[in-house]
Amino acid sequence: MTEIVEKLRLELSQLSMQERAELAYFLIHSLDRDVDDNAEFAWDVELTRRMKEIGSGTADGELSDKVFTELREKYS
CATH class of the missing domain: 1.20.5 (Single alpha-helices involved in coiled-coils or other helix-helix interfaces)
Structure with missing residues (x-):
């Protein structure tokens, strides 16, 4: 460095x-x-899918507090 x-x-x-x-x-x-329009579109589709899962209650996930605590422990 x-x-x-x-x-x-x-x-x-x-x-x-x-x-x-x-x-x-x-x-x-x-x-x-460089912006990849195909990647941008694919992310839009994926984010829309995930938002629908969250809205319908079918998404599997972790609480953000738990995730950030685990990350801090791992990388501190």
Whole structure:
């Protein structure tokens, strides 16, 4: 890791979770230079399907608190 990246990493670790999430979102989307219309359509179809499952009560899932706790434990 370059010195600049390490310095940024240390400074950015002091941000709130919300600020880090917003920055992560920005950075990830800055890598997407080309938009795949087929992929966008497929995601729209998948998200619509999942929303219908949630709305009808047929979706299998975990509470977000449990998922985030498990992720924090795994990656901390």
